[in-house]
Amino acid sequence: MSVDTQQAPAGLTDEELATLDAHWRAANYLTVGQIYLLANPLLTEPLRPEHVKPRLLGHWGTSPGLNLVHTHLNRVVRDRGLDAVCVWGPGHGGPAVLANSWLEGSYTETYPDVTRDAAGMARLFRQFSFPGGVPSHVAPETPGSIHEGGELGYSLSHAYGAALDNPGLLVTCVIGDGEAETGPLAASWHSNKFLDPVHDGAVLPVLHLNGYKIANPTVSARIPETELDELLRGYGHDPIHVTGDDPPAVHRAMAAAMDTALDRIAVIQRAAREEGSTDRPRWPVIVLRTPKGWTGPAEVDGVPVEGTWRAHQVPLPAVRDNPEHLRQLEQWMRFYRPGELFDEDGAPRADVLACVPHGHRRLGATPHANGGLLLRELPLPPLERHAVTVDEPGASMHEPTRVLGDMLADVMAATADRRDFRLMGPDETASNRLQAVYTASGKAWQADVLDVDEHLDPHGRVMEILSEHTCQGWLEGYLLTGRHGLFSCYEAFAHIVDSMVNQHIKWLRTTRRLSWRAPVASLNYLLTSHVWRQDHNGFSHQDPGFVDHVLNKSPEVVRVYLPPDANTLLSVADHALRSRDYVNVIVAGKQPCYDWLSMEEAKVHCARGAGVWQWAGTEDGTREPDVVLACAGDVPTQEVLAAAQLLRRHLPDLAVRVVNVVDIARLLPAGEHPHGMSDFEYDGLFTTDRPVIFAYHGYPWLIHRLAYRRTGHPHLHVRGYKEIGTTTTPFDMVVRNDLDRYRLVMDVIDRVPGLAVRAAAVRQRMEDVRQRHQVWIREHGADLPEVADWAWEG
Known part of the structure; x- marks a missing residue:
C-alpha cells in the first residue's frame, strides 16, 4: 500500500473509517445480490436454489473497486461541498453504480417503485440483467450516468468534455486497466493540454488496476510501477498510488489520495484564477490497485478466483444446481454482515449513509448528468445576416462552408460570456473553411506556443486534436452535460467514429423513453472536404459511406442532410443547432459552388426536404x-x-x-x-x-x-x-x-x-x-x- 505523503491531509478517524467501510460493504452486498438473487434479499432465511436467478448475468470483478471509488467520492463531495460527476469507464460495473444510487436514494427518486426497503431491494435485484429490467452496464437508465459502459475507450474524453466550461465541476473518471489498452483512451490522455484551469472544471482520472481483462492480464497492471509512472508523467500527470487488499488500510490510503488530489487541484485552480498563472499544470491521477473480484470467493471448484481473471463475470456459475456453490454464495453475502447495514425493513442504516452527500450533490442526482435540465437555447443569428444574395439561380458562386463559418463566428461571439458552444475537429477548421470562428474564439491550447503559431488561446473554445475519437468524446461529454456544439470532419474519416456514433444513437434512443431524462442538444456533424473534391489527397480521402452507416440506425434519432448550396447549408445548420436528441449529419462542400436558391427559397426547400x-x-x-x-x-x-x-x-x-x-x-x-x-x-x-x-x-x-x-x-x-x-x-x-x-x-x-x-x-x-x-x-x-x-x- 502506498500514497504520496507530500502535504498529505490528516488521516481518517476510526469513526469515519467505520462508516466508509459500512457503505462499501453495503454496496458490495447489493452488487452481489443483483447478479444472483430473485428473492430473499436480506437473507432472512437460509438461501435456497429458488431464490437464485435461472440465468446469472453480470460482472463482479471490477465492482468492488468501483464501490470503493464511489464511497470515497461521497466523502469528499460531502465534506468539501463539491459539484461532481463520475464517469464509470469499466464497462462491466453496472451493478456497482446501481447499488450506490439505491443507497443514496437517487434511484428511488427516479424510479419510485424501487423503494429503499426490503421490497425495493428485491425489485433492484430482480430487474438487473433480467427480461423487462435494466442492462448490466452503466447505461442511460442509470441515474448520474453520462457514459455507456458497453464499449471501452471513451471514458476519459467524455470526462474532459463534461469538464469544459464547467469551472465549478469535479469530474472523476474511473478507467479500467483493460480500457487503458484502447487507442481512443491512449489519445485522450492528451486532453489535459486543452483543459483551461480558469474556465473549465477539473478531471481526476482514477486508473483502476485489478490485473486482468476477460481472460488475459492487462498491460498497465503488469509493467513495473516505475514504468507506469513514467508513462503517466509523460502524459502530464502526477500519479498517486493506492495499493492493497486489506480493507481498513486501503480505505485510509484512498481517503488520503482523494484529499491529496483535490488539494492539488485547488492549488492549480487558485493559481490560474486568482494569481494569473499561465504555466501548464500537472494534474493528479490516482492509480488504484486492488484484486479483481476483491472480497469475493477466493477459490471455486478447487481453482483460484479472487485476484484472477475468473472473477470477471459470475464467480459461482452453478448456484441453482451445485449445493457447494449455493453454500459459497450465502457465505459470501453474509460476509458483508447485512444485519449491520440494513434495518429490519431493509432500509440502509445511518452509519451506511453517513458519508453520502445530500440533494443534488449526490452522484446519482447531479443535474450535470442530466444535462437537458441545464440546457439553454443557443443564440443563433438571423439567417438573413449571412445569406448570400441570389437574384437568379446559378448567377454567383460561394464556398458553402465559408459562409457557414461566418454564421458560426456569430454563435461563438454570442456565447462568449456564457461559454456553452464549442466547435470540435481534427486539425481541419481552416481546411474546412470555417476559420472565421477564430475572430470570436481561438483554439484551445495549454502547451507551448511559438512565434509562428496562429490563433492559439488558453481560453479558446475551438477544439482541434488529430484524433477523431477524442473530438467525438469531448463533444459527447459536452452535450450530455447541457451544452451545444458541432463536429467538423473530413467526410472520409468520419468512419473512424462509426462505433462511437452507434453508442450515442443508442443512448439517445433509450433516453427518449425515459421521462426523467431531459432532451439534450443534438450531436451535429459537418462532413466536408468530401469525396468529389479531394484535389490534394485522392483515393485515400474518398469515402462517402458514413451516411450509409448512420441511416442503418434508429430512425427517430438520425437525420441526414445534403444541402446543394450556401443558403441551404445555412438553413440546415440552423435547424440542426436548434434541435434536440438527434444525430444530424450534414454533408456540404468547401469548394466554390453555384448559388441556386435565395434564403427564403432555401428555408422552404429545406423544410420540405425534397421538391x-x-x-x-x-x-x-x-x-x-x-x-x-x-x-x-x-x-x-x-x-x-x-x-x-x-x-x-x-x-x-x-x-x-x-x-x-x-x-x-x-x-x-x-x-x-x-x-x-x-x-x-x-x-x-x-x-x-x-x-x-x-x-x-x-x-x-x-x-x-x-x-x-x-x-x-x-x-x-x-x-x-x-x-x-x-x-x-x-x-x-x-x-x-x-x-x-x-x-x-x-x-x-x-x-x-x-x-x-x-x-x-x-x-x-x-x-x-x-x-x-x-x-x-x-x-x-x-x-x-x-x-x-x-x-x-x-
Whole structure:
C-alpha cells in the first residue's frame, strides 16, 4: 500500500473509517445480490436454489473497486461541498453504480417503485440483467450516468468534455486497466493540454488496476510501477498510488489520495484564477490497485478466483444446481454482515449513509448528468445576416462552408460570456473553411506556443486534436452535460467514429423513453472536404459511406442532410443547432459552388426536404414528365442541372422534371422514418412509371435501399460513387464514376421509350465529349473549357 505523503491531509478517524467501510460493504452486498438473487434479499432465511436467478448475468470483478471509488467520492463531495460527476469507464460495473444510487436514494427518486426497503431491494435485484429490467452496464437508465459502459475507450474524453466550461465541476473518471489498452483512451490522455484551469472544471482520472481483462492480464497492471509512472508523467500527470487488499488500510490510503488530489487541484485552480498563472499544470491521477473480484470467493471448484481473471463475470456459475456453490454464495453475502447495514425493513442504516452527500450533490442526482435540465437555447443569428444574395439561380458562386463559418463566428461571439458552444475537429477548421470562428474564439491550447503559431488561446473554445475519437468524446461529454456544439470532419474519416456514433444513437434512443431524462442538444456533424473534391489527397480521402452507416440506425434519432448550396447549408445548420436528441449529419462542400436558391427559397426547400425545381426543368404543366432527373448533394446537383441544360438544348420536346433532395430520409416510407414520405407524396414527386435518373452524392445502392418498396422503383436508376478514385481533376472524378452530365444525358436516352433511336446522334455526341475529356486532361491537366467555364442558363 502506498500514497504520496507530500502535504498529505490528516488521516481518517476510526469513526469515519467505520462508516466508509459500512457503505462499501453495503454496496458490495447489493452488487452481489443483483447478479444472483430473485428473492430473499436480506437473507432472512437460509438461501435456497429458488431464490437464485435461472440465468446469472453480470460482472463482479471490477465492482468492488468501483464501490470503493464511489464511497470515497461521497466523502469528499460531502465534506468539501463539491459539484461532481463520475464517469464509470469499466464497462462491466453496472451493478456497482446501481447499488450506490439505491443507497443514496437517487434511484428511488427516479424510479419510485424501487423503494429503499426490503421490497425495493428485491425489485433492484430482480430487474438487473433480467427480461423487462435494466442492462448490466452503466447505461442511460442509470441515474448520474453520462457514459455507456458497453464499449471501452471513451471514458476519459467524455470526462474532459463534461469538464469544459464547467469551472465549478469535479469530474472523476474511473478507467479500467483493460480500457487503458484502447487507442481512443491512449489519445485522450492528451486532453489535459486543452483543459483551461480558469474556465473549465477539473478531471481526476482514477486508473483502476485489478490485473486482468476477460481472460488475459492487462498491460498497465503488469509493467513495473516505475514504468507506469513514467508513462503517466509523460502524459502530464502526477500519479498517486493506492495499493492493497486489506480493507481498513486501503480505505485510509484512498481517503488520503482523494484529499491529496483535490488539494492539488485547488492549488492549480487558485493559481490560474486568482494569481494569473499561465504555466501548464500537472494534474493528479490516482492509480488504484486492488484484486479483481476483491472480497469475493477466493477459490471455486478447487481453482483460484479472487485476484484472477475468473472473477470477471459470475464467480459461482452453478448456484441453482451445485449445493457447494449455493453454500459459497450465502457465505459470501453474509460476509458483508447485512444485519449491520440494513434495518429490519431493509432500509440502509445511518452509519451506511453517513458519508453520502445530500440533494443534488449526490452522484446519482447531479443535474450535470442530466444535462437537458441545464440546457439553454443557443443564440443563433438571423439567417438573413449571412445569406448570400441570389437574384437568379446559378448567377454567383460561394464556398458553402465559408459562409457557414461566418454564421458560426456569430454563435461563438454570442456565447462568449456564457461559454456553452464549442466547435470540435481534427486539425481541419481552416481546411474546412470555417476559420472565421477564430475572430470570436481561438483554439484551445495549454502547451507551448511559438512565434509562428496562429490563433492559439488558453481560453479558446475551438477544439482541434488529430484524433477523431477524442473530438467525438469531448463533444459527447459536452452535450450530455447541457451544452451545444458541432463536429467538423473530413467526410472520409468520419468512419473512424462509426462505433462511437452507434453508442450515442443508442443512448439517445433509450433516453427518449425515459421521462426523467431531459432532451439534450443534438450531436451535429459537418462532413466536408468530401469525396468529389479531394484535389490534394485522392483515393485515400474518398469515402462517402458514413451516411450509409448512420441511416442503418434508429430512425427517430438520425437525420441526414445534403444541402446543394450556401443558403441551404445555412438553413440546415440552423435547424440542426436548434434541435434536440438527434444525430444530424450534414454533408456540404468547401469548394466554390453555384448559388441556386435565395434564403427564403432555401428555408422552404429545406423544410420540405425534397421538391421540384421548376425553373430547372422543362415541364409545362400540361402533361406528366417524360423523365425525372433527381439529385442529392452539391456536385450531383450541378451535374443534373448541366444535364438538364443539355437536354433542353438537344431534345427540346422532352418534358424533364428536376427534383432536389436535401433530407435523404424523405425517400423512406412514412412508416419507417418520421421524415419519410407517404406513397402518395413520393409517387406525385417521382411518378410511378417514368424513368428516374438519380444523381447521388454517395454510394448508389443506398438510394435503392431507401426506395425499394416504392411503386416506381423498377424505373429508378442511380448514379453515384463507385469506389473509383484518384488524384485528378474535379470533372474527371464524376466521369470516372459515371455521374457526369454527359453520362446522365445518355442514361435519359437509354431509358425514355423511343429515344434510343430518335436521339442516337445526341447520345453519340455525349459519348464523344467523354472521350475527348480523357485526352484533354492528360494533355492539359485541367478540365475541358466547356466544363470549367460552364454556367447555368435559365
